[in-house]
Amino acid sequence: MPTPYDKMWNELNLDLAAHEGLLQVLGKFYGDIYLTQEGRLKGMEYLDFVLSEVHGLRIKELQEAKAQGKKVIGTFCVFVPEELSLAADAIQVGLCAGAEIGKEAAEKVLPRNTCALIKSFVGFKIARLCPYIESCDLVVGETTCDGKKKAYEIFADYAPVYVMEIPQMKQACDRDLWKAEIMRFKAELERVTGNTITAARLKEAIKLVNARRAVLQRLNRLRAVAPAPISGRDALLINQISFYDDPVRFTQKIGELCDELEQKIKAGQGVAPAATPRLMLSGCPMAVPNWKLPFVVESSGAVIVGEESCIGARNTRDLVDESGDTLEAMLEAIALRYMRIDCACFTPNTERLEHIVDMARDLKADGVIHYGLSFCQPYAIEAFKVEKALTAAGIPMLSIETDYSMEDVEQLKTRVEAFVEMLHLG
Numbered sequence: 099m100p101t102p103y104d105k106m107w108n109e110l111n112l113d114l115a116a117h118e119g120l121l122q123v124l125g126k127f128y129g130d131i132y133l134t135q136e137g138r139l140k141g142m143e144y145l146d147f148v149l150s151e152v153h154g155l156r157i158k159e160l161q162e163a164k165a166q167g168k169k170v171i172g173t174f175c176v177f178v179p180e181e182l183s184l185a186a187d188a189i190q191v192g193l194c195a196g197a198e199i200g201k202e203a204a205e206k207v208l209p210r211n212t213c214a215l216i217k218s219f220v221g222f223k224i225a226r227l228c229p230y231i232e233s234c235d236l237v238v239g240e241t242t243c244d245g246k247k248k249a250y251e252i253f254a255d256y257a258p259v260y261v262m263e264i265p266q267m268k269q270a271c272d273r274d275l276w277k278a279e280i281m282r283f284k285a286e287l288e289r290v291t292g293n294t295i296t297a298a299r300l301k302e303a304i305k306l307v308n309a310r311r312a313v314l315q316r317l318n319r320l321r322a323v324a325p326a327p328i329s330g331r332d333a334l335l336i337n338q339i340s341f342y343d344d345p346v347r348f349t350q351k352i353g354e355l356c357d358e359l360e361q362k363i364k365a366g367q368g369v370a371p372a373a374t375p376r377l378m379l380s381g382c383p384m385a386v387p388n389w390k391l392p393f394v395v396e397s398s399g400a401v402i403v404g405e406e407s408c409i410g411a412r413n414t415r416d417l418v419d420e421s422g423d424t425l426e427a428m429l430e431a432i433a434l435r436y437m438r439i440d441c442a443c444f445t446p447n448t449e450r451l452e453h454i455v456d457m458a459r460d461l462k463a464d465g466v467i468h469y470g471l472s473f474c475q476p477y478a479i480e481a482f483k484v485e486k487a488l489t490a491a492g493i494p495m496l497s498i499e500t501d502y503s504m505e506d507v508e509q510l511k512t513r514v515e516a517f518v519e520m521l522h523l524g
């Protein structure tokens with residue numbers, strides 16, 4: 099079916115037939131998983147709209163900004179400091195990588211036993227499916243897990259790629275390396291955009307990104323209330339959209355949604371009865387449109403009250419200190435803030451264990467589901483330590499490994515239902 103965006107997608111060199119297939123699957127999936135929920139917040143209409151225009155209006159906005167000389171920077175990891183991109187007057191978008199559709203293309207250049215997230219971003223590019231990737235003037239990779247690190251070498255055959263070196267430990271020498279990487283990224287952004295990052299621009303950017311984190315922190319705090327005022331599916335969607343929507347507009351809209359949530363809480367209204375088991379998810383990020391596990395959980399008699407993930411609290415927990423006024427002080431504050439990210443690529447990574455237990459307690463979670471993408475070693479191995487820490491805290495955990503296919507939905511449902519049943523009995 100022709101759309102008003104066909105010309106734009108064509109100019110972006112998308113494979114129009116395959117892209118239409120992707121949009122159809124996305125629309126059907128969204129309808130089944132999201133629009134079937136009852137009593138949703140009015141504020142979710144904005145998110146429904148943004149999602150319905152995910153490859154339309156937002157891409158048009160990016161193209162208009164590009165026509166005015168702005169550059170678009172794409173990322174796959176929360177380590178890439180958006181503050182610097184904004185201070186260079188660029189737009190940073192998180193590239194999603196949550197769909198299976200480019201898998202076949204990806205498996206021509208990657209081993210089959212690669213995690214679904216990596217296959218997805220490589221497949222999206224090779225199969226020409228993603229207008230965000232095609233809009234990017236630079237894609238920033240990072241040396242987190244081995245799979246991603248090596249996949250960027252392949253990806254670089256198809257797109258302009260720049261790779262940041264992320265330390266794997268958190269000692270003084272690692273902090274020095276990271277600070278040097280921030281400076282190197284700053285220079286690269288200045289080269290790509292032709293703009294100089296000044297103290298005034300960086301200050302403004304720090305405030306902007308902090309404001310978006312703060313509103314997501316507010317949302318997370320409201321989810322600690324029982325009965326849960328918002329579904330886990332909707333909260334995940336909000337976090338997913340935070341990666342590509344305009345930051346000012348998004349922050350305002352989510353602020354309004356939080357006001358609405360407060361009203362619901364005052365009225366004692368929840369999305370599920372008060373006795374519904376409250377579960378927290380922990381582990382690998384769930385990129386758009388990876389809504390499989392939240393759907394399975396919330397159709398198994400539980401409600402999700404938090405995500406310990408990079409598309410969740412791991413990305414919003416820490417703000418950049420806003421007190422610095424010089425460029426040097428602000429760059430230092432950015433380096434410090436990002437070094438606090440507790441990705442499983444770090445060793446040791448004890449902060450993550452502490453964060454998970456604290457978060458589960460704060461959210462009054464009855465149990466935790468640890469989510470790992472198949473073939474993701476960092477999170478799969480760390481899951482054993484997570485379980486030990488949670489068991490010591492008296493919080494049950496279920497470990498799930500899966501990918502983006504729908505083949506195991508029934509099997510997952512059986513396991514989640516048994517876990518929920520066990521929580522009821524306990």
Ligand code: BJ8
Pocket residue numbers: 174175176177213214215216242243244245246382383408439441442443471473474475476477
């Ligand atoms: S900071 S979690 S966004 S790296 S799932 S590709 S780890 S094999 S996504 Fe991540 Fe940055 Fe860390 Fe966060 Fe590798 Fe695992 Fe795949 Fe992963």
